[in-house]
Amino acid sequence: MSAVVVINADYTPHDVVSVKHAMKMLYRQVAVVEEEDAGQTFGPYPLPRVVRLIKFVYMKWRGAHRAGVPRYSRNNILKRDKYTCAYCGRYGDTIDHINPVSKGGETSWMNCVTACYDCNSLKRDRTPSQAGMSLKFEPRIPSFADLI
Structure with missing residues (x-):
């Protein structure tokens, strides 16, 4: 299922949610559709691509997310890398720490990449x-648009 970008009442990026979650927000009238996907529907309704919150939601607890940086997650790493192994270019569905955690590496956007099972097993904790x-490509901090 597609992802929907959520923007705050002041038009700043807020989050990326599932279509189902976005439809619930619209039903509860906490958001309005800013952009819809032409020709795509969710039941009888047009599929939203961007929804805007009606009231401003303060996000102090989200840290870097407030600055427009999507939160780190396994799914977001896979989406950023388009499910492509950073070592061989084949389909990948595991996450690899470039600098292993056992050697002081962090779990962050810049130290994690998508890897296939074979490459991840071959690399181990090295x-x-x-x-x-x-x-094959360097990790980077993605934008919200990269994760759609």
Whole structure:
């Protein structure tokens, strides 16, 4: 199912949610459709792409998310990398820490990439250079649009 971008009442990015969640927000009248996907429907309703919250929601607890940075999650890493292994370019559905946690690496946007099972198993708890592997692309902090 597609993702829907949620913007705050002041038009700043707020979140990315499922279509089902966005439809619940519309039903409860806490959001309005700003942009819809032409030709796509959710039941009898047009499929929303962007919804705007009616009232401003203060997000102090979200830290970097307030600055327009999507929150880190396994699913968001997979979406950012388009389910493509950073080592071989094939389909990937596991997450690899470039600098392993056992060697002081963090769980962050810039230290995690999508990997296929074979490459992740081959690399184990080593850096890519120690494992004789190289990255096909560098990790980056995505925008909300990258995760749709």
